[in-house]
Amino acid sequence: MATNSIKLLTGNSHPNLARKVADRLGIDLTKVLVVQYSNQETSVTIGESVRDEDVFIIQSAAPGEVNDGLMELLIMINACKTASARRITAVIPNFPYARQDKKDKSRAPISAKLIANMLQTAGCNHVITMDLHASQIQGFFNVPVDNLYAEPSMLRYIRENFDYRNAVIVSPDAGGAKRATAIADRLDLNFALIHKERSRPNEVSRMVLVGDVQDKLAILVDDMADTCGTLVKAAQTLKKHGAQEVVAIVTHGILSGSAIESINKSELGRIVVTNTVPHGEKKKRCPKLHTIDIAPTLAEACRRTHNGESVSFLFSHAPT
Amino acid sequence: MRRVKIFSGTSHPGLTEAICERLGTTPGKCDLKKFSNGETSVDIGCSIRDQDVFIVQSGSAKANDSIMELLILISACRGGSANKITAVMPYFPYSKQSKKKSHRGAITARMLANLLTVAGVDHVITVDLHASQMQGFFTKPVDNLYAEPLLARWIRHNVPNWRDSVVVSKNPGGTKRVTQLADVLKLNFALITTDRRRREEEDADQIPGSEKMITLVGEVRRKTVLIVDDMIDRAGSWISAAEHVKLRGGAKKVICIATHGVFGGNCLKEMEDCSCIDQIVVTNSFPIPEDKRRGVKKLVTIDLSQLLSEAIRRNHHGKFIIH
Numbered sequence: 088m089a090t091n092s093i094k095l096l097t098g099n100s101h102p103n104l105a106r107k108v109a110d111r112l113g114i115d116l117t118k119v120l121v122v123q124y125s126n127q128e129t130s131v132t133i134g135e136s137v138r139d140e141d142v143f144i145i146q147s148a149a150p151g152e153v154n155d156g157l158m159e160l161l162i163m164i165n166a167c168k169t170a171s172a173r174r175i176t177a178v179i180p181n182f183p184y185a186r187q188d189k190k191d192k193s194r195a196p197i198s199a200k201l202i203a204n205m206l207q208t209a210g211c212n213h214v215i216t217m218d219l220h221a222s223q224i225q226g227f228f229n230v231p232v233d234n235l236y237a238e239p240s241m242l243r244y245i246r247e248n249f250d251y252r253n254a255v256i257v258s259p260d261a262g263g264a265k266r267a268t269a270i271a272d273r274l275d276l277n278f279a280l281i282h283k284e285r286s287r288p289n290e291v292s293r294m295v296l297v298g299d300v301q302d303k304l305a306i307l308v309d310d311m312a313d314t315c316g317t318l319v320k321a322a323q324t325l326k327k328h329g330a331q332e333v334v335a336i337v338t339h340g341i342l343s344g345s346a347i348e349s350i351n352k353s354e355l356g357r358i359v360v361t362n363t364v365p366h367g368e369k370k371k372r373c374p375k376l377h378t379i380d381i382a383p384t385l386a387e388a389c390r391r392t393h394n395g396e397s398v399s400f401l402f403s404h405a406p407t
Numbered sequence: 408m409r410r411v412k413i414f415s416g417t418s419h420p421g422l423t424e425a426i427c428e429r430l431g432t433t434p435g436k437c438d439l440k441k442f443s444n445g446e447t448s449v450d451i452g453c454s455i456r457d458q459d460v461f462i463v464q465s466g467s468a469k470a471n472d473s474i475m476e477l478l479i480l481i482s483a484c485r486g487g488s489a490n491k492i493t494a495v496m497p498y499f500p501y502s503k504q505s506k507k508k509s510h511r512g513a514i515t516a517r518m519l520a521n522l523l524t525v526a527g528v529d530h531v532i533t534v535d536l537h538a539s540q541m542q543g544f545f546t547k548p549v550d551n552l553y554a555e556p557l558l559a560r561w562i563r564h565n566v567p568n569w570r571d572s573v574v575v576s577k578n579p580g581g582t583k584r585v586t587q588l589a590d591v592l593k594l595n596f597a598l599i600t601t602d603r604r605r606r607e608e609e610d611a612d613q614i615p616g617s618e619k620m621i622t623l624v625g626e627v628r629r630k631t632v633l634i635v636d637d638m639i640d641r642a643g644s645w646i647s648a649a650e651h652v653k654l655r656g657g658a659k660k661v662i663c664i665a666t667h668g669v670f671g672g673n674c675l676k677e678m679e680d681c682s683c684i685d686q687i688v689v690t691n692s693f694p695i696p697e698d699k700r701r702g703v704k705k706l707v708t709i710d711l712s713q714l715l716s717e718a719i720r721r722n723h724h725g726k727f728i729i730h
Contacts, residue, residue: 125671126640127470128501133511153445158471161522166513184446194451196483204525205478209518313444344443 091173093393094140096133098159101147101365104180104382108145111386117142121159129155131162133170142172143215143389148183149365150343157183157202161209168210176213176392177206178385180363181339185220186311188227203227215388217363217381218310218338233398235388237338237361238266239405240379242273244359245306245336248377254304255279255330259321267308279305281321294320300330307335312360315346315353322354332356339363340376347373383407408432410490411723412455414480416464418473419694422497423463425712430720435460439476447472449479451487460489461719465693466500466669474500474519478526485527493530493722494523497692497711498667502537503640505544520544532718534692534711535637535666552718554666554690557709559591561688562633565707566662572631573597573658577648585635597625597632599648621647627656638667639689642677649683662686667693668708679703 094117097105109116118134144167146160160177167175187198206214207230214232219225225232245251257279258267264280271278279298305325312318312335322333333355340360342350347369350358358373360366361381370376383406391398412435415423420434427434436452462484464477477494484492504515516537523531524546531549536542542549562569575597576585582598589596602620632652639645645663652658661684668675668689675695678684679702689695690709700706 124640125674126466126669127468127671128504129471129515130504131513132509137511148445150443151445154447154469154471154475158474161518162513162515165515165518166511169507169514170511187446187448190486192450194455194483194487196449196479196486198446198449198479198482201478201482201526205522208521208525313442341444343445 091139091141093389094137094142094172095389096142096144096163096167098144098146098156098163100149100152100156100159101145101180103365104147104362104385105145107380107382108178108386108389111383112390119163121163123155129158129162131159131166133163133166137167137170137172139171139173141174141176141393142167143176143178143393145178145180145385147179147181147364150341153183161205164206164209164211174212175210176215176389177211178215178389180217180361180381180385181341182216182219182224185224188221188224199224200227213392215385215392217361217385220310233388233392235384235398236402237363237379237381237384238270238273239401239403240361240381240384241308241336241338241359242270243405244379245270245274249304249306249334251276251304251306253331254306255298255300257281257298257300257305257307257321257325259307259309259317263309266310270308281324283317294324296324296328300325300328302329302331305330305333307333309335309337311339311341312337312358313341313346314344315342315349318355318358319349319353326354335359340366342366342369342376347376350375408720408723410457411459411461412453413461413463413719414451414484416462416473416476416480418467418476419463419465419497419691421694422465422691422712422715425710426463426495426716426719429712429716437480439480441472447475447479449476449483451480451483455484455487455489457488457490459491459493459723460484461493461495463495463497463715465496466498467694468696470500474522478522481523481526481528491529492527493532493719494528495532495715495719497534497690497715498638498669499533499536499541502541505538505541516541517544523547530722532715532722534690534714537637550718550722552714554692554709554711554714555588555591557690557711557714558635558664558666558688559588561707561709562592562664566631566633568631570594572633573625573627575599575625575627575632575634575648575652577634577636577644581636584637588633588635594633595625597623597627597652599623599651601644601647621651623651623656627652627658629657629659631660631662632656632658633662633664635664637665638669639663639665639674639678639687640669640671642674642681645678646681646684649681653683660685662688664688666690668695668706669693670695670699675699675703675706679705
């Protein structure tokens, strides 16, 4: 019998996170069989009834298999829709294609908008995501989007793990200044900014530091660490300007390509990421990599969405 | 052709070039690559404002990547103010998932149709959809071309004594498709059915030998058998059908004919190794990688570029399409 309870589903991209969320909610994951046929097409079978239930599907974008993860998610949403679910919420901690969100060249696709349209077409009624690259992406959807912040969890991590009174919050580029200042304000710290000066295209860019980091702990804050080129260069610049130690704290640690190698070789003392993206064995290869668990935030968001409570509490507080 | 740009996805550049050559043009410049995090990036290198854009993309071994690439290409063309965007998909991915097979299964083919519409496609050209009802999934016009005349022509030219051959469907679901080819060639027709229910019972009794539950309806003795279906994906059913008509039915020669040679996994190798199959005939709607093709002597591919280029030309000039 339909009870309109939470049904939590997950694809193959980040089962660990889904299990953690399920544990927090005190429920079992719904059985789903997601397989690839020999011709690489994805097939989804949902193992139990979801008729008239409140369905949450957790799927992140694992580096290297973004498109497969996305198709899995779309097919799972569609399968739930055809199976008469009452409401389908896609929980996408790391929104794929979030950086292709503007027409920055002639004829460049706005892929983030395309993804938004695709999710709605598949039958998604609600989206929960975290630290969107640009909040404007929320406007690409015609369905409600809850953009959660990793900031409260990050703040707690900084308070518990760093001697933060002697720290400076640094943004590695101008675009992230707002995010960094927000954290600096909350911790009542000073703020610095690194500006990339590009004299000519394809030339090694010069980094200019605005602000003072002398003998301080420099905390680099960004929303995404992909190949880590910027972070590594920023760390160099900060050391050159007399920073005592440089650490980075980043929401989405995609860490693709040779990121791990460049971090190991770099001046960065520590890189802290959340578990929005699966890391697998990367942690073993990189002793500098630390993780913040954001499953409690996601679980709380799911619970509140299901019960129709306000989610705004989570914008400023991290559930323990 | 003026004011037309043809772009190729990464799945089947060879086919695009063949199409362009027939139309006397070259593929439009576009740069397709993947970022290190696995996201697809598209960069269209020439103006498409107010032009008719055709994007050729088939399936590939990386099915989902091909789909995303196509969707992003379409969306980029839409954003770049193209006049009309046509997706040319010789093989329509996920076409087998066109119905709710199990409880709570997804109708992925319909979803894909919707995704194409959402990305901004105006028209879709495809070849031999798994079920022609799938045209109803689209809200935009679909041209479902038939490879059947090409297959029939190949049979007339390449099969000795083709008048003395029998067209066989390897499962009852494909019968309609197969009878059409038989009608065109004015050939006799036979049907193989596989009783799944009986197979389960036999499994329980641990009796080997799978021929028992296969039933052949029709006469194939001392004839050339053309086993026809719309795609070759897995080898199992083809091999058991070929073995059945040859060993039990006494057929002289077995030719497997399909429009789409998807050849998942080791399928092509298994069919090559099967002594009951004499020839495998497919069109080039689906790219067959070189390493799979190596050492395979039975495989024949029929070129579709003429059919597709004619469809593109007629579409652009607004002429009707004869199937």
